[in-house]
Amino acid sequence: xxxxxxxxxxxxxxxxxxxxxxxxxxxxxxxxxxxxxxxxxxxxxxxxxxxxxxxxxxxxxxxxxxxxxxxxxxxxxxxxxxxxxxxxxxxxxxxxxxxxxxxxxxxxxxxxxxxxxxxxxxxxxxxxxxxxxxxxxxxxxxxxxxxxxxxxxxxxxxxxxxxxxxxxxxxxxxxxxxxxxxxxxxxxxxxxxxxxxxxxxxxxxxxxxxxxxxxxxxxxxxxxxxxxxxxxxxxxxxxxxxxxxxxxxxxxxxxxxxxxxxxxxxxxxxxxxxxxxxxxxxxxxxxxxxxxxxxxxxxxxxxxxxxxxxxxxxxxxxxxxxxxxxxxxxxxxxxxxxxxxxxxxxxxxxxxxxxxxxxxxxxxxxxxxxxxxxxxxxxxxxxxxxxxxxxxxxxxxxxxxxxxxxxxxxxxxxxxxxxxxxxxxxxxxxxxxxxxxxxxxxxxxxxxxxxxxxxxxxxx
RNA sequence: UCCUCGGUAGCUCAAUAGGCAGAGCGGGUGGCUGUUAACCACUAGGUUGUAGGUUCGAGUCCUACCCGAGGAGCCA
Numbered sequence: 001x002x003x004x005x006x007x008x009x010x011x012x013x014x015x016x017x018x019x020x021x022x023x024x025x026x027x028x029x030x031x032x033x034x035x036x037x038x039x040x041x042x043x044x045x046x047x048x049x050x051x052x053x054x055x056x057x058x059x060x061x062x063x064x065x066x067x068x069x070x071x072x073x074x075x076x077x078x079x080x081x082x083x084x085x086x087x088x089x090x091x092x093x094x095x096x097x098x099x100x101x102x103x104x105x106x107x108x109x110x111x112x113x114x115x116x117x118x119x120x121x122x123x124x125x126x127x128x129x130x131x132x133x134x135x136x137x138x139x140x141x142x143x144x145x146x147x148x149x150x151x152x153x154x155x156x157x158x159x160x161x162x163x164x165x166x167x168x169x170x171x172x173x174x175x176x177x178x179x180x181x182x183x184x185x186x187x188x189x190x191x192x193x194x195x196x197x198x199x200x201x202x203x204x205x206x207x208x209x210x211x212x213x214x215x216x217x218x219x220x221x222x223x224x225x226x227x228x229x230x231x232x233x234x235x236x237x238x239x240x241x242x243x244x245x246x247x248x249x250x251x252x253x254x255x256x257x258x259x260x261x262x263x264x265x266x267x268x269x270x271x272x273x274x275x276x277x278x279x280x281x282x283x284x285x286x287x288x289x290x291x292x293x294x295x296x297x298x299x300x301x302x303x304x305x306x307x308x309x310x311x312x313x314x315x316x317x318x319x320x321x322x323x324x325x326x327x328x329x330x331x332x333x334x335x336x337x338x339x340x341x342x343x344x345x346x347x348x349x350x351x352x353x354x355x356x357x358x359x360x361x362x363x364x365x366x367x368x369x370x371x372x373x374x375x376x377x378x379x380x381x382x383x384x385x386x387x388x389x390x391x392x393x394x395x396x397x398x399x400x401x402x403x404x405x406x407x408x409x410x411x412x413x414x415x416x417x418x419x420x421x422x423x424x425x426x427x428x429x430x431x432x433x434x435x436x437x438x439x440x441x442x443x444x445x446x447x448x449x450x451x452x453x454x455x456x457x458x459x460x
Numbered sequence: 461u462c463c464u465c466g467g468u469a470g471c472u473c474a475a476u477a478g479g480c481a482g483a484g485c486g487g488g489u490g491g492c493u494g495u496u497a498a499c500c501a502c503u504a505g506g507u508u509g510u511a512g513g514u515u516c517g518a519g520u521c522c523u524a525c526c527c528g529a530g531g532a533g534c535c536a
Contacts, residue, residue, distance in 0.1 A: 031498095082494050084495090102487045103487095107470085109472075232534060232535070234533095236535095362536090373536095
């Protein structure tokens with residue numbers, strides 16, 4: 001007989017007939033003449049209740065089935081006379097596939113997120129983490145659907161990069177040298193003998209690759225892992241995370257902001273449609289205000305505010321900030337929080353930042369003071385998107401690379417696309433896990449990625 | 461890297477002022493029951509994060525370290 005997934009049973013109307021269920025025992029309750037076994041197979045949040053009566057061949061074994069064991073059950077779907085479920089499986093055979101001894105760490109009770117992080121290999125077997133990772137999967141597929149429907153091409157940008165000054169971020173070195181005894185030259189390590197013939201690192205962004213391809217295929221995006229070696233200890237940072245990075249040729253900052261808003265709104269709407277049951281778990285047990293938050297994200301227009309005006313709002317606010325605000329200073333967490341959570345209470349896109357606090361590739365505005373940068377900030381999390389119109393003018397870009405103290409030679413290919421048929425273009429990076437935090441109400445980024453990598457922690 | 465809080469049974473936590481280490485859940489045994497985080501009774505389960513110190517006596521006070529969490533910074 002062919003296996004039936006529990007999600008299929010619950011979505012049939014009405015469910016009926018013979019089924020073969022395969023899954024893991026969540027709980028078992030005994031009655032006088034039978035045992036109630038609740039089985040979950042990960043296909044959906046709901047379990048299915050199996051009723052096994054004492055006439056079954058393996059009833060002695062069934063009575064001992066422990067939480068966490070894997071089983072196969074054949075039986076007939078019937079209307080349930082009990083409360084709490086409309087249907088149940090009247091078992092004809094129950095087979096133990098894999099036993100779970102009493103050292104199985106997951107109980108029927110609620111566990112703390114901190115404890116579950118220590119058993120990240122088992123936590124997807126809980127209701128909450130099962131829901132999280134079903135939503136994560138749906139969100140990833142919604143990303144591809146969003147861009148596919150709009151004629152964007154998906155680019156696989158490299159994970160290992162050779163540019164050693166991509167930005168101020170700390171990089172993870174990639175080497176095939178014997179780190180205990182590396183070849184030396186002039187007192188330092190001789191990377192000319194390394195695998196690539198020079199220093200290499202894990203990527204911190206697919207943006208540069210995406211720009212090159214946007215100036216060939218028009219509208220493109222990357223969606224892959226990125227790596228930051230910062231020694232950050234916050235609930236919003238991990239060392240390995242996923243970013244969605246669209247890049248559009250013939251697009252200015254306004255078009256960029258339009259896409260950012262459209263993307264966040266569309267993805268949120270898609271998850272609201274497709275993952276109702278899983279989202280409801282978060283609304284009930286994690287964040288009671290989640291439905292309201294998601295409604296705001298989907299239905300309200302986002303505020304668009306020049307950095308300069310944000311500074312004015314912050315300066316005239318009654319609240320006193322720990323860090324003073326002035327034009328030219330980067331906004332601190334407390335300032336972002338004030339704008340999204342107190343002043344506007346909805347997503348805010350800030351744009352036209354001072355060029356002194358933004359990287360070299362952002363397009364200089366006519367005022368010679370700001371660049372065409374934009375950040376999308378959301379309540380509760382802060383920045384989930386950062387992007388800009390890129391500097392497409394060769395001479396200005398060269399000057400800015402030099403002013404940043406970087407090596408123009410290293411970026412010959414980045415400059416080449418400005419040299420040959422340059423066009424205005426724009427793009428941004430969306431933190432995939434940050435968006436997941438927004439969608440689920442999860443307070444910690446480590447709880448929306450399967451196996452989080454943080455300073456001092458790489459188990460699993 | 462800095463600041464704050466925490467670490468007690470498998471899990472979640474309690475333990476007055478420095479004075480016999482406990483409860484619920486989970487496990488085991490028995491009972492009851494179309495049960496719903498089932499219920500009732502009994503039962504096993506501990507190097508109180510590690511190392512030192514103060515004290516007649518330390519889970520509790522002191523020092524160092526380890527681990528976790530929150531905040532800040534860092535953060536294309």
